[in-house]
Amino acid sequence: MLRLFYRWLLRFHPTRFRERFAEEMLSIFDHVEGRTAAAELVADAFISLVRQWTMRSEYWEEKATVSVPAGACGLPVFYTLESYKPRKSALIEGAVLTWIVCSALFLAIRHGKVHSVYLPSLSFESAASSEVQLPTSTPNLPPTQASVHPSTQAIMESRTNSPEANRQLLRRRRSSEANSSAEVSEPKKQARLTASDKLHRTITIPRTIESLRQPVIPSRISTESLFSYVGVYLTDAPDKFIVLITAEDGQLMLEIPREQKSLLVPVYGTRFAFSETQNNWIEFIKRDDGAVYGLRMYRNGSELTGRRKTN
């Protein structure tokens, strides 16, 4: 066993040293008697291995050799700077080692824990309060229980129920939003939740222009909600221009006569930002029954309102 290990250590010596002295070193190992002496030789071989690779580079580093075969006109055809070729066994060992390392890495990636990245995203569906929802991981809970915000749940349910049920759900939604905002309101600095936090927490921030300073994170909006904003709006601007809101490819577009069409990016609630500039935004105004009847538009430093004319 020790001999095998000794031989293995010798194999890892630099090629030049190994080819010249490995057989002799093995011969000495074979002549030494006693297990203690053999163990001493193994230790010596290990030290030698480290020494050869760390302190004797001048012996094992292949010097750059220049091969200059003369071409037809006496000029060199090519240069060979490296004459060293790895052994086949070394290539095979390298391939096996690479395979093992890659397998271990992929296995670790596959079975590794999922860590949530706590980037606050802005929810747009909660019209009553401006809330920042922080994603949290709740792997042990079923989807129906796991971190579904009351307002979100209400919206989900409202898609399948009758108008009567819708009104009830809307009332439930408002009351639950009021409760949740009252219960879980915290200062903004507590927004950094710990990884162990399993609750879906909401943070109420004042609905000010401050939210517009943050980069807009586009969120998904349901088709139903999208089409509720579509229509023609007459503004109270001096020239009474018309704003046309359309839905294209699942996205809301704003069109003003003699101007370029703008893509609207949902920010939160019924507020949308102009895709080209975040400081311009538009907010749809809803009645108690949820129908959109107007809009407020903040554009290039001035604010104006618009009344819905048609759908």
Place this chain on the structure above:
Amino acid sequence: MKEDLSSFLPLSSATLHILLSLAGDDLHGYGIMREVSRQSQGQYKLGPGTLYDNLQKLIEERLIQELGQRARDDDPRRRYYRLTSRGRDVLAAEVARLEGVVRECKLRLQPAKPRRA
């Protein structure tokens, strides 16, 4: 014209013992190890790793030369080494240096003569 060998000096313990062991006869690696152990009365033990590391260096410096295998040897893997004349000169220079060191030591270590009052 004599070559300046001062660049080789002082020799390390391993180099000195290897050159010294080869000063008498051509030896193979294991023979050198045993000879070094004998010369130092077992106080200095040279492992194969250290031995062949030094042999490699000494061959490069042409202080010893490799003779190859001997047919009459019981182990065909053994190769013999011989001290070259250059190696002998280096060894002689080192011995002369050590003699100076020993002389100086003796001088310093002499018991101090009592001073007259």
